[in-house]
Amino acid sequence: MNRTLRYTGVALATVALLAGGSAVAMAAPQAVHASAPVVATAPAAATLTAKASATTVKAWQEFRISGAAKGIKAGTKVTVQQKQGKKWVSLPAQAPVNSKGSYAIRVKLGIKGVNQLRIAAGSTVSPVVKVTVR
Incomplete structure (x- = not known):
């Protein structure tokens, strides 16, 4: 032994x-001791911004929602979501993120009153944008 x-x-x-x-x-x-601790950096979280071109529109009047997408690949589709009751419902309005990381979506709404909208790309969502339809 x-x-x-x-x-x-x-x-x-x-x-x-x-x-x-x-x-x-x-x-x-x-x-073995390392001279400096190894710190793993997490990838930056993806973010979306959103801004409506108008805060008040007539029913079925077109307006745009535009913004920036950081941490999201160019070509990724972003979708408009509308709050209906307690649920967020995806609308058929989509646009791809361009190579500069921005997007612009044309939107028409028919539900009168204050509509709460947001932009979604996978699990990443933007802050809420309010648009009043008269």
Whole structure:
């Protein structure tokens, strides 16, 4: 038993000398201390902004919602969502994010009153934009 431990120790020391010390680091990782802690940075969270071209429109009058998409690939479709009761419902209005990270969507609304709208791309959503339909 003692011979095995002795031979293993001699073998590790020999390998360490030949490899320039890297084998010791592999054989005994608890003995190796990093000079600076390694900090993993999380990817930036995707964000969407939204701004309506008008705050008050007539029923079925077209207006635009535009904004910027950060952390979202160009070509990704963004969709307009409308709050109906307690649910967010996706409308058929979509547009792709362009290469500069912006988008513009044409929207027509028929539900009179204050409409709460937001832009969605996957699980990323913009702040709510309110548009009144008269």
